[in-house]
Every structure is written in structure tokens, then in C-alpha cells.
Amino acid sequence: MTDITVPEDLWDTDDEGVIFSWVYADGALVEQGRLVAELTVEKAQLELNAPASGRLTILAPAETVVRKGTVIGRIEPV
Amino acid sequence: MAQQAPGTGGSARTLTMARAGREAVIAEMRKDPNIFVIGEDVAKLGGVFGTTVGMAEEFGAHRVIDTPISETGFIGIATGAAMAGMRPIVEIAFVDFIGVCFNAIFNFAAKTHYMSGGQFKVPMTMMIGYGGGYNDAAQHSQCLIGTLAHVPGIRIVTPADAHDAKGLMHSCLRDDNLTIWMVHKAIWGLGWLGTAIKTAMATVPEEEYTIPFGKARIWREGTDVTLVGYGITVHHALQAAEKLAADGVSAEVLDLRTIVPMDREAIMKSVTKTGRVVVADEDYMNCGVTAEVLATIAERNPRILKAPAVRVANPDIPVPFSRPMENFALPDADKIVAAAKATLKS
Amino acid sequence: MKPTPKQRIWMYEMMLKSRLFDDAVFEAYWEGKKPVFHMGKGPLPGEMHQSFGQEPTAVGVLAHLGPDDAVGAGHRPHHVAIARGVNLKRMAAELFGKKTGLSGGRGGHMHLYDNGVNFFCSGIIAEGMGPGAGIALARKMQKKPGIAVAYNGDGAVNQGAFHEVMNMAALWKLPFVCVIEDNKYAVSVTTEESTVVPAWQRAAAYNCPGEYVKGNDPDLIFEAAARAIQHARDGKGPAILEIETERLHGHFIGDSAGYRSKEEVAGQKDPIPLYRKRLLDEKVLPGADMESLEAKVKQEVDAAMQFGRDSEYPAPNEALERVFA
Numbered sequence: 006m007t008d009i010t011v012p013e014d015l016w017d018t019d020d021e022g023v024i025f026s027w028v029y030a031d032g033a034l035v036e037q038g039r040l041v042a043e044l045t046v047e048k049a050q051l052e053l054n055a056p057a058s059g060r061l062t063i064l065a066p067a068e069t070v071v072r073k074g075t076v077i078g079r080i081e082p083v
Numbered sequence: 084m085a086q087q088a089p090g091t092g093g094s095a096r097t098l099t100m101a102r103a104g105r106e107a108v109i110a111e112m113r114k115d116p117n118i119f120v121i122g123e124d125v126a127k128l129g130g131v132f133g134t135t136v137g138m139a140e141e142f143g144a145h146r147v148i149d150t151p152i153s154e155t156g157f158i159g160i161a162t163g164a165a166m167a168g169m170r171p172i173v174e175i176a177f178v179d180f181i182g183v184c185f186n187a188i189f190n191f192a193a194k195t196h197y198m199s200g201g202q203f204k205v206p207m208t209m210m211i212g213y214g215g216g217y218n219d220a221a222q223h224s225q226c227l228i229g230t231l232a233h234v235p236g237i238r239i240v241t242p243a244d245a246h247d248a249k250g251l252m253h254s255c256l257r258d259d260n261l262t263i264w265m266v267h268k269a270i271w272g273l274g275w276l277g278t279a280i281k282t283a284m285a286t287v288p289e290e291e292y293t294i295p296f297g298k299a300r301i302w303r304e305g306t307d308v309t310l311v312g313y314g315i316t317v318h319h320a321l322q323a324a325e326k327l328a329a330d331g332v333s334a335e336v337l338d339l340r341t342i343v344p345m346d347r348e349a350i351m352k353s354v355t356k357t358g359r360v361v362v363a364d365e366d367y368m369n370c371g372v373t374a375e376v377l378a379t380i381a382e383r384n385p386r387i388l389k390a391p392a393v394r395v396a397n398p399d400i401p402v403p404f405s406r407p408m409e410n411f412a413l414p415d416a417d418k419i420v421a422a423a424k425a426t427l428k429s
Numbered sequence: 430m431k432p433t434p435k436q437r438i439w440m441y442e443m444m445l446k447s448r449l450f451d452d453a454v455f456e457a458y459w460e461g462k463k464p465v466f467h468m469g470k471g472p473l474p475g476e477m478h479q480s481f482g483q484e485p486t487a488v489g490v491l492a493h494l495g496p497d498d499a500v501g502a503g504h505r506p507h508h509v510a511i512a513r514g515v516n517l518k519r520m521a522a523e524l525f526g527k528k529t530g531l532s533g534g535r536g537g538h539m540h541l542y543d544n545g546v547n548f549f550c551s552g553i554i555a556e557g558m559g560p561g562a563g564i565a566l567a568r569k570m571q572k573k574p575g576i577a578v579a580y581n582g583d584g585a586v587n588q589g590a591f592h593e594v595m596n597m598a599a600l601w602k603l604p605f606v607c608v609i610e611d612n613k614y615a616v617s618v619t620t621e622e623s624t625v626v627p628a629w630q631r632a633a634a635y636n637c638p639g640e641y642v643k644g645n646d647p648d649l650i651f652e653a654a655a656r657a658i659q660h661a662r663d664g665k666g667p668a669i670l671e672i673e674t675e676r677l678h679g680h681f682i683g684d685s686a687g688y689r690s691k692e693e694v695a696g697q698k699d700p701i702p703l704y705r706k707r708l709l710d711e712k713v714l715p716g717a718d719m720e721s722l723e724a725k726v727k728q729e730v731d732a733a734m735q736f737g738r739d740s741e742y743p744a745p746n747e748a749l750e751r752v753f754a
Contacts, residue, residue, distance in 0.1 A: 021464040026099060026272070026279040033094030043099070043274075048466050048683030050133060050274030068278045070464045127688045128617035151587035151623035152554050152615055180553065183588065217469030218526065219476055220537040222552035275683060277467035403748045405526030405534025406474065411745035 007057035009041065009078035011071050015051050022046040024069045024077060031063040035080060042077065059083050098287045099272025099279050101133055103245035104210075104264070107252035108135075108172065110291055112142055115170060118256065119146040121161055122174030122210075123154075131176035132212050132273055154184035158209075162192040165207040170256065178213040178227045178265065192261045193236035207262075208255040214267035214315060214365055216413055217276055221401035224409075226364070229371035231263060232342045238262040238296055239342040243270065243317040246285040247340060250294035257293065267315040267365070282318050297344035301353070305335035308359040308423045311350065311376055313339040316363035316395075322416035327423055334423060342372055347379045351387070354380060358389035359426040363414045368396035390429040393422035430655040432648060434713045436492050440647045441708055442726060443491075444484035444701050447508040449730040450517070451479045454507075454524065457734065458682050466683065472738065473524055475537050480508035482645070482677035485700045486610045487512035489642075489650025490578060490670070493658045497575030499547035499564040501557035504539045505610075506550045509580050515543040517729060521737030528747070529740040535751065547575075555581055555588035558607065562598045562667070565605040576604035576661040583671075584615025586628040595667065599635040602666035606657050609669065611641075612676035617688040629671035639669040645700045648707075675700070 016022065025043040029035050035055045042053040055061075057080045065077040098106070112118045119142075120135055126149040129136035139147040150157045154175060161171035175181055181188070188209075195203050215224025232239050238260055242248040248266065255262035269276055270283035302317060303324050310320035317338045324334040337353050339345060354360045360380065362373040373394040380388065395414045403409050432440065454473060461471025468474060480487075487508040491500065494513075502509035510520060516531065523530030524538045531543055539552035547564070551557035561579030568575045585591055586609060598605045609628045613620050620627070632639025638660055642653045650672055657668035675697050679686040686694070708714045714722065 023278060023465045025274060026097070026284060028096050028098065029094050030097065035094065043279075045274040045278070045466060047463075047685070048275045049685060067281075068465070123615070124617045131616065149618050149622060151618070152584045153587045153589075155589055156587075182553070183556075183590070217467070218474035218537065219468070220540055220552070221535070222539065223476065275466050275468050277465055277470075398749065400748055400752050401535070403535045404475065404523075404532075404537030404540070405530075405743055406469075407742045407745045408526075408534060408748035411748045 006082070007059070007080045008076045009053065009056060009080065011044070011053070011073050011075045011077060013073045015044070015053070015073065016046045016049065018046070020046055021070050021072055022051070024065055024067050024071060025050065026067050027063055029061050031061065033061050034083065035059065035061045044071070055080060057082070095286045096289070097284050098245045099284055100242065100245045100248040100266055100270060101272040103249035103287045104252045104266070105134060105136070106287070107249045107256065107291070109138065109141070111253065111256040112138070112146065117168060118170045118172060119148065120172045120174065121148045121150060121157055123150055123152055123176065125149060125174050130174060132268070132271060134174055134210055154180060155187045158184045158187040159191060161207055162187065162195065162205055165205045166195065166203045170206045172208045172210055172256070174210045176212055177223050178211045179222050179225050181211070181227065188237070189234045193234055196260065197236060204259045205261050206259045209261070209263045211263060211265045212268045212271065213265050214269055215402045215409060216269050218404055218406060218409060220404040224402035226366035228265065228342055229366050232372065232375070236261060237343060239265065240296065240340070241265050241313045241342055242340065243314050243338050244283050244285040245287050247294060247300070249287055250292050251340070253291055254293040254296060265314070270315050270318060280318060282321055294340070296341045297346050298340060299346035299349035300338040300340050302336040302338055303334070305333040305357065307333045307357055308361060308426055309335045309337055309353040309357045310361050310363065310419060310423065311337045311339065312363040313342065313372070315365060316414055319414055319416045319419055320363055323419035323423065326416060326420050332423065332427065345375065345379070347383070350376055350379050351383055355387045358387060359423070360388065360392045361419055361422040361426060362392065362394050363419050364394070364396040365414055366396060367399050368394055369399045371396060390426040393425050395419050395422050430652060432492065432651045436651070437648070437708060437713050438722070440488035440492055440651070441704055441714070442722060443488045443512040444508070444647070444704065445723060446517070446726050446730060447480055447484045447487065447511045448701055449727055450511060450733070451481055451507055453730055453734045455479065455682060474526070477538060477682040478505040478680065479678055479682065480505055482675035482697065482699065483610055483612060484508045485645050485647040485650055486608065486672045486674050489647045489672070490606075490608055490654040490658075492651055493654055494578065496546070497573065499561070499575065499577040501561040501577070501579040502541070502548070502550045503554070503557055503580055503582060503585070504552045505582070506539070506541050510541050510543070510548060513548045514546050515541060515548050516545070517733040518736040519543075521733040522740045525737040525740065526742065527737060527740035528743040529736070533747065534743045555585035555590040557581065558590045558594040562594045562603050562605045565598065565603040566601065568604060576606060576658065578606045578608055580608045580610060582615060583609055583611040583613065583620045583628070584618070584623060585609070586631070587623060591628070595635045595669070598667040599637050602664060604661040604664065605667040606661050607667060607669045609671040610674050611671055612674050614676055614680070616680045627671060629669050632669040635667070637667050637669065639671070641671045641673070643673045645672070645674045645698070647700070647704055
């Protein structure tokens with residue numbers, strides 16, 4: 006099982022971000038390296054790729070406020 | 084995203100309109116070296132609305148060209164390139180800025196094929212954002228779709244969700260005419276207008292697909308009243324239909340999808356069934372898309388109407404800056420509900 | 430012609446007022462926009478193009494203008510409006526979209542109009558050129574004193590309107606000064622990437638004076654503006670005054686300007702502390718007077734912002750008014 010964590014280097018400041026959208030539904034199969042979620046911080050739109058392949062569990066739905074290091078989802082191998 | 088080969092994903096993806104449209108552009112550019120993008124801030128910035136993010140890196144500065152602020156010039160240049168066998172994509176971020184280049188569009192790009200008796204084609208796609216609702220005032224909030232639709236020789240497509248954004252973009256890029264692909268800023272999926280509008284996001288196949296011009300889409304079936312819209316007003320109409328359903332009214336939501344050509348058969352078919360119609364548009368009302376929809380009914384068979392039609396559109400005022408006045412000017416679900424109820428009274 | 434001590438103090442005061450206003454607007458702009466950024470939320474919605482760094486271009490030119498003259502600004506108008514003496518309370522109220530605003534909330538920050546001081550804006554690039562020269566034409570036709578000054582960014586010079594209007598203004602010897610604020614960027618596109626021959630050199634094509642002022646320095650801008658404006662006042666026709674300046678922030682609030690290098694941004698100089706130091710060093714304004722001036726300006730800006738905040742919104746259906754005269 007691999008956590009999907011908001012990377013520390015995704016943006017420069019200490020501001021909070023927000024999950025703009027999930028590309029896949031909860032329970033969907035995702036592939037490592039592919040875009041899984043979009044985040045926004047202030048006006049910037051940022052991309053988050055799947056850290057592993059497997060079944061996606063969404064822990065923080067769209068519109069959730071997040072910080073760097075927040076675990077927003079999980080990927081379990083199938 | 085740019086580096087992913089199509090067809091390798093696991094599950095279905097839910098994309099924003101921005102991403103879906105971009106996917107179509109990238110796919111077509113990979114296949115056809117004659118396609119290039121030209122406009123202000125498209126290369127280094129990736130588009131004021133992020134329409135071309137990553138494209139300069141993939142395709143190079145010769146195919147993703149930053150221009151000076153010279154719209155009439157670069158649209159003319161793109162038209163000439165199209166006449167000579169290229170297939171330009173021209174971005175104008177805000178439709179409001181189109182005023183300065185009407186001559187290049189109206190009198191040249193749109194008419195060249197006709198005036199030359201078909202000798203010259205202008206396979207050019209313009210990519211334009213429109214609409215208000217975020218207090219950007221009168222020079223950055225217009226729709227101007229009725230204005231553009233008035234001139235012959237231009238196809239105008241106005242997708243309302245990500246699925247249609249991709250399919251219609253493929254259709255535009257494969258068409259040999261001047262096409263204008265227009266997305267309302269509030270549903271596009273831009274990072275500066277809140278989080279994504281869920282009804283504008285959609286499952287988007289990895290594969291390429293096209294959507295024919297002039298085919299409306301029924302988003303929701305109903306029997307009591309037809310709510311006609313396109314772009315953002317489809318989403319207002321969907322919300323209105325929910326509210327009407329709670330009051331026992333069954334509303335059908337018809338999305339025009341393309342303004343030119345307009346699917347007049349679909350309008351007649353739906354309104355024949357329901358007998359009542361509300362047409363919603365964020366554009367100016369006078370001589371606009373709403374009038375064209377109702378003219379269709381008036382010409383073909385006004386007897387299908389059981390009640391006078393109602394239009395919900397900008398009441399012919401410049402879009403005001405201040406929030407309460409802007410909200411007054413723009414359509415929303417409540418105004419559509421009120422209009423639908425008005426048609427049901429008679 | 431060098432600025433007098435009084436003029437220099439005025440220039441500092443106006444630059445400071447613009448800066449403090451922009452500081453206050455910047456802070457208020459973020460209210461209601463975090464963590465989810467939606468441009469339409471908060472007390473100050475909409476796009477916000479601020480003047481940080483460009484204050485000298487306004488004061489150096491407008492120091493020469495009187496009540497008969499007219500000024501047009503672009504989409505980044507705060508510094509020009511303030512130096513022109515636009516009513517600050519009503520300007521703040523306009524930004525807040527209030528009934529007491531300059532246009533009753535119809536215009537917003539890109540569309541500031543104050544007929545009392547002959548001031549207008551254009552949110553569309555280069556479209557202030559025509560109306561600016563048109564006001565100059567009216568002055569000439571009506572045999573009234575006064576010139577018109579139109580502000581444009583460096584990006585605007587590649588619009589047809591720039592060329593067309595300069596040609597006519599020169600042809601008809603209109604009392605018109607075209608100011609180009611060269612902040613080196615048109616959103617993300619640099620002047621080098623967009624412009625083969627800069628505007629001031631193109632003056633040769635219109636047979637009119639053209640000058641480039643380096644250094645973003647109010648005193649130098651003042652001197653160059655004196656020449657351009659005198660030319661226009663003397664009935665000799667238009668002039669082009671291109672001024673090097675700095676855009677210290679992004680194109681608008683929220684633009685992180687990722688297209689600029691960190692070194693380039695770090696190398697930018699803020700003109701206001703520099704000018705403050707000069708006025709202190711040259712004893713134009715002794716320390717105590719400086720502090721009381723700054724306190725006065727701060728108070729004025731705070732009062733204007735408070736007025737804007739506290740004012741009432743227009744009624745929704747006021748939107749229908751003022752479409753026609």
C-alpha cells in the first residue's frame with residue numbers, strides 16, 4: 006500500500022492548498038506516474054501523479070484543504 | 084500528461100474541460116506537423132487560461148508562438164498560413180479582445196473560402212474564453228457569441244463539459260473551415276475560479292473521438308418544459324431542473340453544443356414534446372442566440388407552444404463590476420426556475 | 430527643467446499614496462480568497478493589476494499637468510489615477526463595487542473615470558490612445574487650453590491603434606503626449622520578444638519627438654516630461670515619452686510570474702525607498718516633516734479604504750441605469 010502524499014516541494018510557500026479535482030473515482034485502477042489529482046495554491050494549478058499502480062482510495066475529496074505532507078489518498082496493489 | 088501514450092490507463096478518467104481540450108490539441112499536433120498554436124502568452128506562460136501548458140516544451144517555439152499584442156495582425160497571419168496549407172490554432176484568451184480583430188476574422192478568415200469560390204480553404208481554429216460571474220467588469224466578461232454567430236462562414240462550438248470539449252476540439256481541428264471553440268471561463272476548470280464545477284467535469288475516453296457539428300445534446304429528459312442553453316447555462320438549467328423536479332415539474336435540458344450550425348430539429352422535437360420553452364443565455368439578449376432559437380419555433384411551427392416562450396439572458400447592459408448588479412445581469416438557476424414557472428402558468 | 434523642492438515633495442507624496450493604497454488593496458484582496466482562490470470572492474473581487482514599482486512614471490509626468498489637461502490610463506491605473514488627483518475615497522469605493530464609487534460600482538478597478546479631473550481608463554490594450562488624442566482634438570477644435578496624455582504599456586505599441594493614432598495626432602498636430610511605461614513585460618512576453626523598434630524610436634516615423642527615460646527615476650522623468658509636454662502645449666503636435674520602469678509584482682494579483690528568473694526579480698529596485706532617501710539626503714524634506722507627511726498619507730489611504738468598505742452596495746437593478754444618456 007502506498008500513500009498519496011502532498012509533496013513538500015509542490016509549492017514554495019507554507020500556504021494551504023486545496024484539492025481541485027480527482028481524475029479517477031474512488032476504487033478506480035490507476036497507473037504509476039499518471040495524473041491522479043489537481044491541486045490549487047493561491048492561483049496556481051498543480052498536478053499530482055500516482056506514486057504507484059493499483060486501486061485508488063480517496064481519503065480527502067475534492068475541495069478539501071490540504072498542507073504539504075497531507076496524505077490525501079492510498080493506492081493498494083491488485 | 085503530455086508524455087503519456089493514449090490507451091494505457093487503468094480506469095476511466097474524469098477530466099476538467101481545460102485538460103480534455105488540451106488533450107485533443109496535443110493529440111492532433113503530434114499527428115499533423117501543419118498544426119501550430121499562435122497567440123499572446125501561449126508559449127512561456129502556457130496560455131492565460133493554461134490552454135497550452137507544456138506545449139512549447141513538447142513542440143518547440145516554432146509551433147507554439149508567443150505574439151506581440153497584435154491580434155488583427157496575427158489572425159491575419161494565421162489566415163494566410165491556413166490558405167497556404169497550415170492548420171493554425173489561434174488563441175484569444177478573452178473574447179472581449181476580439182473587437183480589434185473583427186476585420187481579420189469577419190472580412191477575411193470567414194469569407195475567403197466563399198469569395199475565392201472555394202479555391203482557398205482556411206482550416207483555422209480559434210480557442211476563446213468567454214463569460215463573467217467573477218467581477219471582471221464590462222471589458223472582460225462578455226460572451227459575444229451572438230455577435231460572432233451573425234457572420235456567415237464561422238462554425239461556433241460551445242462545449243458544456245469535458246467530454247464535449249475534447250470531441251468538439253478534435254472536430255474543429257479536422258475541419259477545413261474557420262471554427263471557434265469557445266469555453267465559458269467558469270466551467271473550464273481554471274485554478275482561479277474556485278474548485279472545478281462537477282457537472283462540467285466528465286469521463287473522457289483516452290481514445291480520440293469527434294462530435295459532429297450541429298448535434299444538440301439532451302442532458303436530462305422531461306415532459307413539462309424544455310430548458311435550452313449552451314455552455315454555462317446548461318449547468319444553470321440542470322440545477323433549475325432539480326429545483327423544478329422538487330416542485331413536481333419535469334424539465335428537459337437541451338444543450339445546443341454548437342451555435343453554428345444550430346440543431347433546429349432537436350429544438351423542435353423537444354418543444355413539440357413539452358409545449359413550453361425557456362431559453363437561457365449569458366450573452367446579450369437583443370438579436371442574440373435566444374432569439375434565434377425562438378425564431379426557429381416561430382418559423383417552423385409556433386402552434387407547438389402551449390405558452391409564450393421566456394428568455395433568460397443579459398438584459399442588454401454592459402456587464403457591471405459590482406457583485407449585486409452583476410448577479411442581476413447574469414442568468415442563474417433561480418431565474419430559469421422563475422421563467423419555467425411563468426410558462427407553466429399559462 | 431528640474432523639479433522644485435515643492436514638486437519633488439508632491440511626487441514623493443503621490444508615489445507613497447499609490448503604494449500605500451496598493452498595499453491596502455493587496456491585503457484586502459486576499460480576504461475570502463484563501464485557501465480556495467476564486468477571483469469573484471471577497472470584498473475586492475475581479476482582476477487586480479497593481480502599480481508596485483511603476484509609481485514614478487505617473488508623478489514625473491503628471492506634475493506638469495493642470496486642470497485643463499486630460500489623462501487616460503490603462504488596465505494598471507492606480508498610480509496614474511492617484512497622481513491625477515482622482516477622488517481617493519470614491520476610487521476605493523469603486524474597487525469595492527459600492528454605490529459611492531466613481532461609477533457607482535459599474536466600472537471596477539480597470540475602468541476608473543473621474544470627470545472632475547478629466548481622467549479615464551481603458552481595460553483594453555492601446556484603446557486609450559484614440560480617446561486621448563480625441564480629447565486633444567476637441568481642445569484644439571474648441572480652441573480651449575489643455576493637452577491630453579495617454580498611458581500605455583510597452584505591449585500596447587504593437588497594436589494598430591498605437592500607430593494609427595500617432596499618425597493622425599502628428600498629421601493634425603494635436604496637443605497629445607503618448608506615455609509608454611516600459612515595465613519590460615506584456616504579461617509574460619518581454620519587450621525584446623515582442624518589439625523590433627521601440628516606441629520612442631518610432632517617433633521618427635511620425636515626425637515627432639521621442640525620448641526614452643532610463644532608471645525609473647522621478648526627477649529624470651520630470652525633466653523629460655517637461656520637454657514632451659512643452660512641445661504639445663506649443664501647438665507643435667504630439668510626443669512620445671517612453672519610460673523605463675519596473676513591475677515589482679506579477680501581471681495581476683495571483684500571477685506568480687514564474688516566467689521571470691529569480692535573479693531578475695531579485696535585481697529589481699523599488700523606486701520609492703530610493704527617492705525617500707534622496708529627499709532626506711538632499712534635505713528636501715527633513716526627517717520630522719517626512720514622518721508627518723507619511724502619517725498624513727497613511728491616514729488618507731486608510732480613511733479611503735474604510736469609506737469603500739463601509740459604503741453600501743448598489744441595488745441589483747441599478748444595473749439597468751446609465752446604459753444610455
